[in-house]
Amino acid sequence: MNGRDLVRSVRMVGSVGAAQGLRTVRAAWRRRRADATGLPSRKGERARVPGLVQDVEPGPGGGVIRFSRSELRITVTVSGAVFWGWDGAGPEPSYALSGRSPEPDPRAVLEPDKDGGWRVVAERVTVVVSRHGAVEVCTPGGVMLRRDLPPRWWEPDGGGGARWMQRSEVAADARFFGLGARASGPRLRDGTYRLWNTDPGGAFGPGDDPLYLTMPVQLVVADAATHLVFHDTSWDGRVTLREGEEGAGSGHDRAGTCELRMDGGPLRCWVMVGTPARVLLAWASLTGAPALPPAWALGHHHARWGFGTEQEVRRIVAGYQERGLPLDAVHLDIDHYDAHQVFTVDEERFPKLPVLADELRRHGIRLVSIVDPAVKALPGNAVYDGGTAEDAFVRDASGRLVRGVVWPGDAVYPDFTHARVRQWWGGLYAERLAQGFSGFWHDMNEPTSFVAFGESTLPRSARHALEGRGGDHREAHNVYALCMARAGYEGLRELMPEERPFVFSRSGWAGMQRYGGSWSGDVATGWPGLRASLSLVMGLGLCGVPYSGPDVGGFAGSPSPELYLRWFQLAAYLPLFRTHASIRAGRREPWEFGEEVLEHARVALLERRRLLPYFLTLAHLARRTGAPYVRPVWWGAPRDRALRDCEDAFLLGDCLLVAPILDPGADRRAVQLPRGWWYDTATGRAYEGPGRVLVDAPLSRIPVLARAGAVLPVRGADGGLELEVWAPAHGRAGRGLVVAEAGDGWDEPEIERYVARWEGTRVVVEREGEDGVYEPSHPVRVRGLAER
Numbered sequence: 001m002n003g004r005d006l007v008r009s010v011r012m013v014g015s016v017g018a019a020q021g022l023r024t025v026r027a028a029w030r031r032r033r034a035d036a037t038g039l040p041s042r043k044g045e046r047a048r049v050p051g052l053v054q055d056v057e058p059g060p061g062g063g064v065i066r067f068s069r070s071e072l073r074i075t076v077t078v079s080g081a082v083f084w085g086w087d088g089a090g091p092e093p094s095y096a097l098s099g100r101s102p103e104p105d106p107r108a109v110l111e112p113d114k115d116g117g118w119r120v121v122a123e124r125v126t127v128v129v130s131r132h133g134a135v136e137v138c139t140p141g142g143v144m145l146r147r148d149l150p151p152r153w154w155e156p157d158g159g160g161g162a163r164w165m166q167r168s169e170v171a172a173d174a175r176f177f178g179l180g181a182r183a184s185g186p187r188l189r190d191g192t193y194r195l196w197n198t199d200p201g202g203a204f205g206p207g208d209d210p211l212y213l214t215m216p217v218q219l220v221v222a223d224a225a226t227h228l229v230f231h232d233t234s235w236d237g238r239v240t241l242r243e244g245e246e247g248a249g250s251g252h253d254r255a256g257t258c259e260l261r262m263d264g265g266p267l268r269c270w271v272m273v274g275t276p277a278r279v280l281l282a283w284a285s286l287t288g289a290p291a292l293p294p295a296w297a298l299g300h301h302h303a304r305w306g307f308g309t310e311q312e313v314r315r316i317v318a319g320y321q322e323r324g325l326p327l328d329a330v331h332l333d334i335d336h337y338d339a340h341q342v343f344t345v346d347e348e349r350f351p352k353l354p355v356l357a358d359e360l361r362r363h364g365i366r367l368v369s370i371v372d373p374a375v376k377a378l379p380g381n382a383v384y385d386g387g388t389a390e391d392a393f394v395r396d397a398s399g400r401l402v403r404g405v406v407w408p409g410d411a412v413y414p415d416f417t418h419a420r421v422r423q424w425w426g427g428l429y430a431e432r433l434a435q436g437f438s439g440f441w442h443d444m445n446e447p448t449s450f451v452a453f454g455e456s457t458l459p460r461s462a463r464h465a466l467e468g469r470g471g472d473h474r475e476a477h478n479v480y481a482l483c484m485a486r487a488g489y490e491g492l493r494e495l496m497p498e499e500r501p502f503v504f505s506r507s508g509w510a511g512m513q514r515y516g517g518s519w520s521g522d523v524a525t526g527w528p529g530l531r532a533s534l535s536l537v538m539g540l541g542l543c544g545v546p547y548s549g550p551d552v553g554g555f556a557g558s559p560s561p562e563l564y565l566r567w568f569q570l571a572a573y574l575p576l577f578r579t580h581a582s583i584r585a586g587r588r589e590p591w592e593f594g595e596e597v598l599e600h601a602r603v604a605l606l607e608r609r610r611l612l613p614y615f616l617t618l619a620h621l622a623r624r625t626g627a628p629y630v631r632p633v634w635w636g637a638p639r640d641r642a643l644r645d646c647e648d649a650f651l652l653g654d655c656l657l658v659a660p661i662l663d664p665g666a667d668r669r670a671v672q673l674p675r676g677w678w679y680d681t682a683t684g685r686a687y688e689g690p691g692r693v694l695v696d697a698p699l700s701r702i703p704v705l706a707r708a709g710a711v712l713p714v715r716g717a718d719g720g721l722e723l724e725v726w727a728p729a730h731g732r733a734g735r736g737l738v739v740a741e742a743g744d745g746w747d748e749p750e751i752e753r754y755v756a757r758w759e760g761t762r763v764v765v766e767r768e769g770e771d772g773v774y775e776p777s778h779p780v781r782v783r784g785l786a787e788r
Contacts, residue, residue, distance in 0.1 A: 357436020426491015709734015
């Protein structure tokens with residue numbers, strides 16, 4: 001143990017108490033010993049490159065190109081997505097893919113290229129392979145989007161899997177986004193980003209990396225096209241990015257570069273090319289449609305670690321009701337458990353939890369439970385005994401149960417990479433449903449084990465089923481939370497088949513949108529934390545996870561009234577709108593910050609309630625198209641360089657542009673507008689884009705602008721659905737999509753399509769059908785007429 005580990009050990013003991021602290025010291029030593037004896041040696045590694053082309057074997061959608069020391073399989077699918085895998089790697093098995101890999105494109109042709117190379121020519125993309133093994137993805141017109149240089153492997157003499165490295169080049173004007181939840185984004189600057197889901201062990205800010213949810217998914221935006229690249233391996237790795245520069249040096253462009261170094265796993269890759277919308281649609285088709293949250297989950301949630309008792313929950317709910325503030329869900333943290341043990345209730349502090357849940361539900365408020373994966377290692381604990389009988393827990397290389405330390409003390413961990421274990425765990429949610437819970441948030445599932453030094457997770461040598469293939473924690477770590485989310489989601493589908501499950505998770509991996517969403521984790525209280533909140537939501541959306549949100553006010557500390565309000569106002573326009581705080585943090589109820597903040601927070605809450613039909617429409621569209629609710633302002637115009645560099649505003653669907661206040665003391669801010677006319681929804685003033693405008697942002701609101709011609713479904717004064725239409729520019733028509741749904745079941749409601757156009761001096765709104773146009777199905781209110 002070095003000096004840094006010793007300091008961390010002392011801090012850990014001081015923060016969690018002597019008994020728990022000593023457990024973390026023992027856990028750290030256990031972990032170190034397990035890895036010392038259970039991991040293969042990497043000594044004597046030999047470097048390898050593909051070598052020269054030897055022969056080819058054409059196949060559906062492409063074929064196999066054999067080199068002297070490796071082989072490359074390339075397939076272009078019917079959707080235009082490109083797959084390639086080295087050393088015989090195919091698309092399956094994969095935790096990211098939602099089912100069988102897509103069909104190859106029968107029209108794609110493998111043909112010779114210059115200098116002894118080969119290429120696959122398809123309608124939407126051309127893939128060129130050099131005789132040394134470099135792979136270029138080009139537009140049909142021949143513009144290079146991405147060039148992967150020949151990869152390099154390092155294979156240990158004693159086996160154990162090869163490390164590998166892949167260097168890539170992109171256009172000089174390209175910008176990088178994605179890689180999961182990154183606090184420094186959404187645009188990823190020059191630097192190195194780790195691919196290892198990590199509990200930072202405290203509040204984090206923009207400079208902290210990695211965090212809870214990483215993905216080897218990059219969205220690269222350039223003038224020629226947008227492309228998404230996914231390296232399908234769950235092992236630990238690092239991505240080093242360097243943006244290019246146009247006209248660098250003696251007038252020549254310098255390409256942007258990406259270097260990916262992985263500790264193991266297959267070298268296989270998917271690439272999707274097109275507009276951002278088309279790319280995310282292809283990604284959702286490949287990895288699965290986003291889960292549709294129940295309607296109530298799109299409202300306002302209030303949470304806290306430390307509610308303590310049923311009486312405290314009732315007091316908080318009464319505070320909302322007495323002040324006329326909308327509230328849709330209350331979340332209970334680990335303090336409602338019996339001694340922090342999962343799937344239990346402290347009967348002294350919550351003696352009649354089902355009664356409380358029923359009482360809240362009658363007022364339209366759902367109860368949401370935290371669920372941790374770690375199970376207290378104590379005979380007599382029902383979950384521990386049941387898991388032991390099922391042989392459900394992770395073991396080490398010697399066959400012994402792997403023990404860690406979490407909130408209940410010494411704990412064991414279910415192996416969610418085993419189908420039988422997932423089924424067993426999913427059945428345990430019956431206890432939660434019987435207690436009256438309607439939704440679930442998964443925490444500590446990186447997975448985390450408190451340790452005084454070293455990595456705060458399971459030993460890398462811990463053994464996992466990996467769907468029968470067998471392997472260790474080096475491969476299973478990053479998909480652990482994904483598999484836990486699958487267990488919970490599929491268990492709830494069986495336990496309550498008539499309702500859509502609500503599950504969101506702190507950690508996850510590519511494809512997690514199939515089972516729910518995410519939240520920020522322990523974001524730091526402060527203005528940098530507020531800015532990081534927006535980065536996390538936007539970055540996850542561009543990786544295919546549309547439903548997420550931060551802890552309003554930050555997890556720890558006490559926000560100032562201004563910071564709390566600005567955070568609250570931002571979150572009112574994010575998919576997951578939840579206040580939350582640590583047991584040692586200041587209060588987060590709106591009335592705790594004074595009358596002025598309370599009134600402004602009320603406005604934000606009522607506006608969120610008014611926009612719920614729009615959020616529900618966006619949720620249905622996300623499920624059908626993969627498009628996130630929260631989109632960068634360049635979403636519809638990725639070639640606009642000014643928009644591409646804008647990170648402090650976002651589009652909410654196609655209709656609204658939200659410009660939050662991210663700095664203290666601001667009462668005005670500049671907004672970068674996409675092309676077209678935009679209305680300030682508070683004042684009605686119209687602005688023309690593209691361009692940069694200065695907009696008022698008093699403490700009472702943040703700037704929200706509506707696109708001219710937008711058709712928004714909103715909640716009317718009578719509680720019914722109403723169409724809010726913003727007048728289109730003269731000579732232009734506006735359009736909008738509406739999903740009118742009531743309920744939380746599985747019916748697929750119809751998408752209603754509306755067009756707004758000028759007819760003389762008035763705006764006419766019509767519903768488009770397959771055989772003509774009709775009167776709108778809902779009341780219409782046209783705004784922006786005076787300004788036009």
